[in-house]
Amino acid sequence: MSATLAEKIIARAAGRASVHPGEVVTAAVDLAMIHDSGGPRRVEPILKDLGVGLWDSERVVLISDHFVPGDTEEGAAILQLTRAWAREKGVRFHDGEGICHVVLPESGQLRPGQFVVGGDSHSPTGGAFGAFMFGIGATEMAGVLATGEIWVKVPETILIEWQGQLGAGVMAKDIVLALCGRLGMDGGRYQAIEYTGAAIAALGMQERMTLANMAAELGGQVGLIAPDATTAAFLRSVGATVPDLSDLRTDADAQVAEHHRFDASSLPPQVAAPHSPANAMDVDAAGPTRVDIAYIGACTGAKYTDLAAAASLLRGRRLAPDVELLVAPSSKRDQDRAAEEGIMAVFEEMGAKILPNACGICAGYGTHRLDAGVTCISSTARNFRGRMGDKESMVWLGSPLTVAASALRGRITDPREVL
Amino acid sequence: MGRIFLLGDDIDTDQLAPGQYMRGGIEAIAAHCLEATRPDFATAVRAGDILVAGKNFGAGSSREQAAEALRHLGLSAVVALSFAGIFYRNAVNLGLPVLVAPSIDGIAEGDAAEIDLSRGTLTLKDKARTVALEPMPENLRAIIADGGLVPHLKRRLARETAP
Ligand code: SF4
Numbered sequence: 001m002s003a004t005l006a007e008k009i010i011a012r013a014a015g016r017a018s019v020h021p022g023e024v025v026t027a028a029v030d031l032a033m034i035h036d037s038g039g040p041r042r043v044e045p046i047l048k049d050l051g052v053g054l055w056d057s058e059r060v061v062l063i064s065d066h067f068v069p070g071d072t073e074e075g076a077a078i079l080q081l082t083r084a085w086a087r088e089k090g091v092r093f094h095d096g097e098g099i100c101h102v103v104l105p106e107s108g109q110l111r112p113g114q115f116v117v118g119g120d121s122h123s124p125t126g127g128a129f130g131a132f133m134f135g136i137g138a139t140e141m142a143g144v145l146a147t148g149e150i151w152v153k154v155p156e157t158i159l160i161e162w163q164g165q166l167g168a169g170v171m172a173k174d175i176v177l178a179l180c181g182r183l184g185m186d187g188g189r190y191q192a193i194e195y196t197g198a199a200i201a202a203l204g205m206q207e208r209m210t211l212a213n214m215a216a217e218l219g220g221q222v223g224l225i226a227p228d229a230t231t232a233a234f235l236r237s238v239g240a241t242v243p244d245l246s247d248l249r250t251d252a253d254a255q256v257a258e259h260h261r262f263d264a265s266s267l268p269p270q271v272a273a274p275h276s277p278a279n280a281m282d283v284d285a286a287g288p289t290r291v292d293i294a295y296i297g298a299c300t301g302a303k304y305t306d307l308a309a310a311a312s313l314l315r316g317r318r319l320a321p322d323v324e325l326l327v328a329p330s331s332k333r334d335q336d337r338a339a340e341e342g343i344m345a346v347f348e349e350m351g352a353k354i355l356p357n358a359c360g361i362c363a364g365y366g367t368h369r370l371d372a373g374v375t376c377i378s379s380t381a382r383n384f385r386g387r388m389g390d391k392e393s394m395v396w397l398g399s400p401l402t403v404a405a406s407a408l409r410g411r412i413t414d415p416r417e418v419l
Numbered sequence: 420m421g422r423i424f425l426l427g428d429d430i431d432t433d434q435l436a437p438g439q440y441m442r443g444g445i446e447a448i449a450a451h452c453l454e455a456t457r458p459d460f461a462t463a464v465r466a467g468d469i470l471v472a473g474k475n476f477g478a479g480s481s482r483e484q485a486a487e488a489l490r491h492l493g494l495s496a497v498v499a500l501s502f503a504g505i506f507y508r509n510a511v512n513l514g515l516p517v518l519v520a521p522s523i524d525g526i527a528e529g530d531a532a533e534i535d536l537s538r539g540t541l542t543l544k545d546k547a548r549t550v551a552l553e554p555m556p557e558n559l560r561a562i563i564a565d566g567g568l569v570p571h572l573k574r575r576l577a578r579e580t581a582p
Contacts, residue, residue, distance in 0.1 A: 023556070024556040024558060024559055026558060046569060049569065049573075050569070050572055050573055050576060051573075051576070052576055121481060135481075136508075137481065137483055137509070139483065139512055139513075139568055139569060140508070140512055140568065142569075143512075143568050143569075143572055146572060146576065147572065147575075147576075151511075151558055151559065151562075153504075153507070155504075186475065186478055186503070189504070190503065190504020190505060190507075191504075221504055
């Protein structure tokens with residue numbers, strides 16, 4: 001019988017031959033990811049109340065990212081608690097290695113076909129690898145950690161097909177911002193978004209992660225991409241075994257709720273005006289908007305691929321006067337690779353500030369929070385009012401290329417003018 | 420038995436749990452629940468009352484307090500044409516019955532009404548009319564019956580460890 005990718009993964013996790021949209025089933029969780037903010041400090045009191053330990057410490061991955069480097073008293077205390085919990089419980093712990101959504105796949109523990117929960121709203125990132133991964137709150141996470149199970153209402157699938165090929169200067173971020181503008185932040189209706197089409201197949205894993213990550217902004221429960229040879233190559237590169245991928249796809253005749261088709265070839269770079277990703281527009285519609293800060297950071301926008309793209313445009317050029325460039329590589333691994341290839345040197349030589357491999361100002365933490373009146377162009381996923389600092393700061397979203405181009409010109413700039 | 424409070428489409432979590440009261444704890448949040456939409460709501464609502472709404476109830480942020488505030492006010496259920504996904508999850512896990520109605524035509528503000536969770540019906544007492552709702556699946560009703568996910572897990576874990 002034909003089924004969608006989401007239905008196939010849920011059916012397997014629920015021990016069923018098949019499942020149908022709208023049905024509520026109980027699924028066995030293959031992997032649970034938590035971070036320092038929503039993790040131990042929030043779940044442990046509930047576990048204590050329940051009077052139980054972890055269902056399987058081997059399947060729990062803890063990653064510190066929100067409060068790294070712990071430069072405030074509160075942050076330091078939370079990190080201390082997080083570390084103590086990791087030791088006590090014997091879970092897999094990645095401390096200070098980078099942002100959870102990027103570190104998890106790099107650690108080789110995330111694999112296609114898995115049913116995974118994450119204690120963070122951008123958990124759909126795992127869908128880039130063909131895993132059904134979604135975000136849950138602390139109460140539900142405690143339930144998962146105690147029992148290894150969770151209930152799930154089988155979602156419908158919304159197919160988002162991008163035909164053609166992205167033009168020069170256009171990235172996955174532009175695709176997903178365009179979708180935020182067209183479908184809105186509720187467009188995903190908490191269903192399974194699945195990206196398909198030639199333009200998606202042509203993307204590397206980290207670009208795919210950007211699409212899956214921002215399924216959260218589209219209101220999807222998950223943002224899936226069927227695994228293929230690109231996925232398999234990534235898995236091998238991080239030492240993970242490659243499972244049989246042949247059935248991990250939506251069958252051609254499977255029932256889907258919506259099927260949207262777009263042409264990647266005609267897509268110009270996008271920016272989203274303050275204070276919502278849904279305020280997306282073609283970059284040239286932004287008008288003459290001066291920027292004070294250019295931020296390349298977050299799980300969404302500072303992976304190796306993002307750093308490489310930005311550096312390709314910045315190399316040998318100079319920042320506009322009065323523009324500050326902040327770079328917070330998503331993970332240590334990506335930063336090390338970028339350093340080896342001379343990419344970090346490009347940022348350093350032009351006077352950029354390199355920040356820790358952590359959420360930083362994307363989560364509103366750290367010493368670089370935006371002040372009132374500041375305008376920032378940012379490679380992050382969300383620009384809700386006050387998220388990155390003062391309520392009177394203005395954040396525009398764009399691709400790493402658009403952020404880099406804007407840093408050179410001192411105003412929001414179409415990267416194709418600078419290529 | 421309770422009375423119906425009738426609301427429109429797209430009631431979001433910021434109306435249910437207004438941002439500016441989030442630090443005040445559930446008492447304060449509940450006291451201001453829906454105040455932008457229905458200023459008298461928190462004072463008028465009594466235990467057992469039923470909220471009936473249109474499409475996309477609970478849209479917006481994932482804050483659990485939106486469902487918690489309604490439960491705190493003693494509502495016996497929310498009936499809506501559709502629910503935002505994360506709100507639906509939170510409501511079940513906090514022990515608030517949430518039921519999808521194929522239609523809410525003919526249901527009026529102030530109607531005396533009663534919910535039957537196991538049959539999935541809303542009975543309008545004065546109108547001698549029963550509205551068929553989509554019944555909640557049994558596994559979710561079990562969570563609701565125990566008062567939410569944490570008490571449900573407590574019972575379950577106690578059973579499993581019982582000799
Ligand atoms: S970088 Fe930003 S979006 Fe990503 S996990 Fe951290 S706070 Fe969330």
